[in-house]
Amino acid sequence: MTGFFRSRTQIAVLLLSLAVVALTPIFGNLYHLHLVSLIAVYWVLISTLTLLVGYTGPISIGHAGLLAIGAYAYTILTSKFGWNGYVAIPSAAAMCGLCGLILGLPSLRLPGFYFALTTIAFSLIVGENLLAWGGLTGGGTGLMVPSLPGLFASPRALYWLCIAAAVLASLFCYNLARTMWGRNMIAVRDSEIAAQSVGISPLRTKLTIFMLAGFFAGLAGALYALLQNYILPENFHFDLSLFFFISIIIGGRGELLGPFLGAVVLTLLPEVMGSLAQYATLIYGVVLLLVVLMLPRGLGPMLRGAFASNKGTGEHAEEPDTERLKALLVGGKS
Amino acid sequence: MLAPLVTGLALGGLYAMTAIIYNVMFSSSKVLSLTTGHMLMIGGVAGAWAISVLGLHPMLGIALAVIIGGAFGGFTEVVAVRRTLARPDDHLWLLSTLALATIVQQCVALWWGTEPRPFPKLLPVDGTGYLHQRYWLPVLAAILMAVAVELFSRRTTVGKSLRALSEDELAARARGMDTGRLRLFSYVLAGALGAIAGLAAGQITFAYYALGLSLTLNGFVALALGGIGSNSGALIGGLILGLITAFGTHFFGGEFQNTISIGVLILFLIIRPQGLLGSAKLRQV
Numbered sequence: 001m002t003g004f005f006r007s008r009t010q011i012a013v014l015l016l017s018l019a020v021v022a023l024t025p026i027f028g029n030l031y032h033l034h035l036v037s038l039i040a041v042y043w044v045l046i047s048t049l050t051l052l053v054g055y056t057g058p059i060s061i062g063h064a065g066l067l068a069i070g071a072y073a074y075t076i077l078t079s080k081f082g083w084n085g086y087v088a089i090p091s092a093a094a095m096c097g098l099c100g101l102i103l104g105l106p107s108l109r110l111p112g113f114y115f116a117l118t119t120i121a122f123s124l125i126v127g128e129n130l131l132a133w134g135g136l137t138g139g140g141t142g143l144m145v146p147s148l149p150g151l152f153a154s155p156r157a158l159y160w161l162c163i164a165a166a167v168l169a170s171l172f173c174y175n176l177a178r179t180m181w182g183r184n185m186i187a188v189r190d191s192e193i194a195a196q197s198v199g200i201s202p203l204r205t206k207l208t209i210f211m212l213a214g215f216f217a218g219l220a221g222a223l224y225a226l227l228q229n230y231i232l233p234e235n236f237h238f239d240l241s242l243f244f245f246i247s248i249i250i251g252g253r254g255e256l257l258g259p260f261l262g263a264v265v266l267t268l269l270p271e272v273m274g275s276l277a278q279y280a281t282l283i284y285g286v287v288l289l290l291v292v293l294m295l296p297r298g299l300g301p302m303l304r305g306a307f308a309s310n311k312g313t314g315e316h317a318e319e320p321d322t323e324r325l326k327a328l329l330v331g332g333k334s
Numbered sequence: 335m336l337a338p339l340v341t342g343l344a345l346g347g348l349y350a351m352t353a354i355i356y357n358v359m360f361s362s363s364k365v366l367s368l369t370t371g372h373m374l375m376i377g378g379v380a381g382a383w384a385i386s387v388l389g390l391h392p393m394l395g396i397a398l399a400v401i402i403g404g405a406f407g408g409f410t411e412v413v414a415v416r417r418t419l420a421r422p423d424d425h426l427w428l429l430s431t432l433a434l435a436t437i438v439q440q441c442v443a444l445w446w447g448t449e450p451r452p453f454p455k456l457l458p459v460d461g462t463g464y465l466h467q468r469y470w471l472p473v474l475a476a477i478l479m480a481v482a483v484e485l486f487s488r489r490t491t492v493g494k495s496l497r498a499l500s501e502d503e504l505a506a507r508a509r510g511m512d513t514g515r516l517r518l519f520s521y522v523l524a525g526a527l528g529a530i531a532g533l534a535a536g537q538i539t540f541a542y543y544a545l546g547l548s549l550t551l552n553g554f555v556a557l558a559l560g561g562i563g564s565n566s567g568a569l570i571g572g573l574i575l576g577l578i579t580a581f582g583t584h585f586f587g588g589e590f591q592n593t594i595s596i597g598v599l600i601l602f603l604i605i606r607p608q609g610l611l612g613s614a615k616l617r618q619v
Contacts, residue, residue: 059425059428059429061432106600106603106604107600107603109603109607110603110607112425112428113366113425113428114558114603116425116428117550117551117554118596118599118600118603120547120551121551121592121595121596121599122596124547124548124551124592124596125592125593125596128589128590128591128592128593129589129590129593131589132587132589132590132593238547242432242436249429278444279440279444281436281440282436282437282440282441282444284436285433285434285435285436285437285440286433286437288429288432288433288436289413289414289430289433289434289437292418292426292429292430292433293413293417293418293430296421296423296426
């Protein structure tokens with residue numbers, strides 16, 4: 001029941017992703033390669049952000065700030081301090097994990113709104129400081145990113161590195177979500193008091209997951225810098241945080257598959273829209289509003305419902321089955 | 335030392351007004367709307383558009399901006415708040431107000447442009463240097479707004495009903511109050527107050543589309559400093575934050591403005607999470 005191949009949708013998405021990943025280096029040009037790598041890098045960040053927002057509950061709208069710190073940490077460590085790239089990537093990730101700790105410790109103790117606003121503020125002050133510390137970060141002119149030495153120097157090799165990171169993040173999230181930690185997270189999301197009564201510390205759970213999300217955001221940031229070759233503060237605009245966040249809400253909270261599809265669609269959307277790309281953020285806003293008002297559980301459960309071979313597998317569902325409940329209640333009355 | 339003091343007070347007035355507007359909406363719905371800063375932004379942009387572009391008399395321009403602001407406040411309630419409060423999920427309003435704030439900001443950016451545009455002089459009063467109306471108008475407006483909101487909620491029937499609603503919604507409804515209409519009213523009021531605040535501070539902020547998010551943020555810091563739900567706390571918190579920001583900018587440079595205010599917030603959350611004048615019971619479980 002709870003195996004990985006739980007439904008046909010999951011198998012279909014998995015096979016399709018594998019096909020795209022395997023065929024792009026053979027048939028695609030460098031632009032296609034870049035796009036798939038970008039989706040993979042975003043997914044490294046979004047998958048762990050899903051653990052936080054979708055499973056544990058706190059709403060982080062400032063993940064572009066963490067991505068920026070990862071990217072700049074990697075670039076500065078390699079270019080200004082001459083570190084080896086393979087040491088700099090985990091260092092950048094660790095630095096972001098530490099940022100998660102510093103940011104989460106005061107704000108996660110308070111009601112959700114404080115955390116949400118602290119993360120928004122964080123992404124704004126990261127942008128501000130990137131411009132302010134021009135000597136270190138290059139300010140508005142940005143920084144050239146040194147490519148990795150040795151094996152992963154070429155774009156094609158880097159593609160496989162990004163894919164490997166995405167697979168690693170997926171496995172990590174999938175395993176964490178279905179084991180005891182995942183149950184803890186869902187318990188904290190659904191009722192902190194109930195979670196406390198069975199011996200789960202909400203703050204500890206939330207803080208750990210936020211640190212993990214920070215760590216993977218840093219990893220994604222380092223890979224993002226490598227992919228872009230050149231980083232600017234504008235790359236990490238607030239709209240990017242919104243983009244990560246909306247992928248998860250559209251996909252559905254408490255899901256992994258939905259946010260994955262959300263990330264794919266939202267990454268490709270500005271690319272296929274061409275001259276309409278200036279409306280991208282507006283469209284994100286409209287989509288978010290519609291999803292929140294009409295489908296608060298996101299599109300994930302709907303997808304599953306359309307293809308599922310075994311109905312009622314909503315083990316991470318947020319709401320009771322209101323339709324059936326309503327039918328029962330109405331039936332009982334008459 | 336006079337320069338940071340004067341700009342700090344003016345900024346403080348702006349932040350205090352934002353915090354009061356948060357309170358007006360919070361009292362009726364327990365929602366801290368992310369569109370709060372955008373209400374001020376819309377007021378400022380609408381005022382600049384009416385006075386500078388349409389060439390209306392400043393008083394007519396102010397009236398038009400207040401009407402537009404009130405309409406936006408009502409729109410926020412109808413679109414983003416009403417339906418999310420009816421659902422059991424926590425913090426759904428956070429997402430819907432974020433979405434609405436994004437939509438509004440992008441629409442203004444597309445229509446008005448992404449460059450800050452100058453804001454016209456509002457009052458036919460002369461004053462140069464630090465006596466220029468751009469410095470004292472926000473402070474005066476903030477104090478008047480705090481007094482007016484307090485008087486309104488203590489002396490008038492509607493105000494008292496709103497207070498009853500904020501104490502206990504079920505009891506208020508049992509007493510025959512139309513809580514839905516009261517909540518809509520409080521949002522229209524918040525939008526109109528937002529427009530007034532945006533107009534009063536327009537000469538220091540300019541008419542700028544991206545103002546909304548940073549005001550939402552700084553207004554919240556002021557609110558958290560003073561304590562959520564307290565208007566006098568909002569006034570004090572706003573002025574403290576404005577002064578800290580202005581002196582910080584004076585000593586460290588303008589590029590650290592948000593960093594300083596967020597530093598204040600984080601420090602404060604560690605030391606006194608309920609705010610200066612707030613009560614500890616607001617920390618919901």
